[in-house]
Amino acid sequence: MASIWRYILAGLGLAALLVGIVAAVYLTLPQAASGPDISRSKKTANGLFVASFEPERGVVRQGELQSWLLTLKTAAGAPVEGAAITVSGGMPQHDHGLPTSPQATDYLGQGRYRIDGVKFTMSGWWQLHFGISAAAGSDSVVFNIVL
Amino acid sequence: MRRLTSVVRAVQRFTESRNRSKSLFLRNSGRKTAAHFSWNCSSLLALAALVLLGGCGEPQFSDAEKKTIASLALNTLPSLKPDTTNQYADVPAAAALGSTLFFDTGMSRDGTVSCSTCHKIDRQFQDDLPQAVGVSRTNRRTMPLAGVARNPWFFWDGRRDSVWAQALTPLENPLEQAGNRAAFAHYIKKRFGERYERIFGPLPDLSTVPASASPLGTDAEKAAWNAMPTGQQDDVNRVFANIGKAIAAFERSIEPEQTRFDRFAIDLATGAKPVGDAVFSPEEVLGLKLFIGKANCVTCHNGPRFTDNSFHNTGVPPVDGLPPDRGRVDAVAQVEADPFNCLGKFRDGDESACRELRFMVKDGPQIVRAYKTPSLRGAADRPPYMHAGQFATLGEVVAHYSKVPLAVEGVSEVHPLDLSERERAALVAFLKTLSE
Numbered sequence A: 001m002a003s004i005w006r007y008i009l010a011g012l013g014l015a016a017l018l019v020g021i022v023a024a025v026y027l028t029l030p031q032a033a034s035g036p037d038i039s040r041s042k043k044t045a046n047g048l049f050v051a052s053f054e055p056e057r058g059v060v061r062q063g064e065l066q067s068w069l070l071t072l073k074t075a076a077g078a079p080v081e082g083a084a085i086t087v088s089g090g091m092p093q094h095d096h097g098l099p100t101s102p103q104a105t106d107y108l109g110q111g112r113y114r115i116d117g118v119k120f121t122m123s124g125w126w127q128l129h130f131g132i133s134a135a136a137g138s139d140s141v142v143f144n145i146v147l
Numbered sequence B: 001m002r003r004l005t006s007v008v009r010a011v012q013r014f015t016e017s018r019n020r021s022k023s024l025f026l027r028n029s030g031r032k033t034a035a036h037f038s039w040n041c042s043s044l045l046a047l048a049a050l051v052l053l054g055g056c057g058e059p060q061f062s063d064a065e066k067k068t069i070a071s072l073a074l075n076t077l078p079s080l081k082p083d084t085t086n087q088y089a090d091v092p093a094a095a096a097l098g099s100t101l102f103f104d105t106g107m108s109r110d111g112t113v114s115c116s117t118c119h120k121i122d123r124q125f126q127d128d129l130p131q132a133v134g135v136s137r138t139n140r141r142t143m144p145l146a147g148v149a150r151n152p153w154f155f156w157d158g159r160r161d162s163v164w165a166q167a168l169t170p171l172e173n174p175l176e177q178a179g180n181r182a183a184f185a186h187y188i189k190k191r192f193g194e195r196y197e198r199i200f201g202p203l204p205d206l207s208t209v210p211a212s213a214s215p216l217g218t219d220a221e222k223a224a225w226n227a228m229p230t231g232q233q234d235d236v237n238r239v240f241a242n243i244g245k246a247i248a249a250f251e252r253s254i255e256p257e258q259t260r261f262d263r264f265a266i267d268l269a270t271g272a273k274p275v276g277d278a279v280f281s282p283e284e285v286l287g288l289k290l291f292i293g294k295a296n297c298v299t300c301h302n303g304p305r306f307t308d309n310s311f312h313n314t315g316v317p318p319v320d321g322l323p324p325d326r327g328r329v330d331a332v333a334q335v336e337a338d339p340f341n342c343l344g345k346f347r348d349g350d351e352s353a354c355r356e357l358r359f360m361v362k363d364g365p366q367i368v369r370a371y372k373t374p375s376l377r378g379a380a381d382r383p384p385y386m387h388a389g390q391f392a393t394l395g396e397v398v399a400h401y402s403k404v405p406l407a408v409e410g411v412s413e414v415h416p417l418d419l420s421e422r423e424r425a426a427l428v429a430f431l432k433t434l435s436e
Helices: A002-028 B002-027 B030-056 B063-072 B092-102 B163-172 B181-200 B219-227 B230-251 B260-270 B282-292 B328-337 B351-358 B394-403 B421-432
Strands: A041-043 A049-055 A066-074 A084-091 A103-109 A112-118 A125-134 A137-146
Touching: A041 A137, A049 A125, A049 A137, A066 A103, A066 A125, A084 A103, A084 A112, A112 B351, B063 B260, B063 B282, B092 B181, B092 B230, B163 B181, B163 B230, B181 B219, B181 B230, B282 B421, B394 B421
Parallel strands: none
Antiparallel strands: A041 A049, A049 A066, A066 A112, A084 A125, A103 A112, A125 A137
């Protein structure tokens, strides 16, 4: 009889150990690991372009109208000129769009386009979708911005 | 953060002792191991109790919570930016004339209504009524004016884009001051001619301007306006715009004041021990935690003014007997058509100041029955609430956000919170700290 209890206790002990380890690992893991991809440079959906998206003045300020730069290169690294760009987006977790209508306002050379009128009114996960049409064809890209 | 660290430490200790009890178990008898196990359990319980007790004494906030609380404090409010669209915005004589005009009932059709009729100086510049009453009853709640010059949009639906363009609108609204711009130009010349000219330069020749004329007035006023030469219309519009610019210069001085919440937040940020009224009760701490956490209030009521300056449909019901009200979606065309908007010819400075107008959202379901997020500073002292005074108490407001009815038109952005009675009371208790 005693040996059965011994095994049951051993089993309980091992199970508790496992739960403890899982809990410790879960609690100490950095939160960002499960968030959306927040890279500022990526290939467009069909691989036609490489797009980079950065705030023009380097920092993102919540609640302020800001201009950003969208830089477009071909897969071979050549700047994309004369692109027609549409901008949309929103907050996927709040079912609402952007609080402003950002537009591509200027071409600054070397594949760089100014996207003006960007405003993030709250903290959280934002998405900006770009539709890009250029000589090489049409493609799209989505950037995630987490404030 | 402190609490999270304690939990992690407790979990780590738990795993360590399991390891130890496992090795002990392999060496010793079952009875001994069971005793060891129970000792571990009681030490763990004691530790958990300590963690909980720690939470009941000094208010404890995570680093993320502290950061959010600091972002709401009034000391993070930046200094007021110059308004380049109004070159008189910071001219003291303009503000002085603006203040005279603000309180002058002569600035109305029948001489009984001024801006201050609804924007009462001793009532946070609002009137405590569900819908404002000027010459007649309007369909919207009067907004308070603290920090008004910081808004990108004006009125509940944002149908104007500057303080000075806003100030002109009630002057000609038949339900508010019910005047007309030709009459206002004559009145300014007669009553305040010298003061006006010292600020804005010579008044135009008004001798052939009709006594009453406006593109927005009665049929007779419209006809009189249309009969005026374009140059004369421009002259009257210029005087009218300057009336707005003077009132705006005065309104720039109306700013939010420090509250109990700000004293609490500053102490929390600096690590100082709060004293006097900066001490929050456990209920107020719970309300603050809900506000920035589970209740999601801070999603829209953010920054030191507790507003994101944007428009949202939150399913607030319409009021029986009032005309249909679709909020922001109907205001877009109005602000675009306003001759006094930022892109119009009465703006001072250059067009770079007009980015809010240029990049505004013009359509889409999200702006249907969307209304501006109001600041919550001082809100506890100024019921009723919402754009047409739909709710009589803060308790009703919080209950609305807790149960979230469907919007009558468009889609409500709010998700049900299912707050308990205690949680709703705590939120109201916290909101009161923004009025004390």
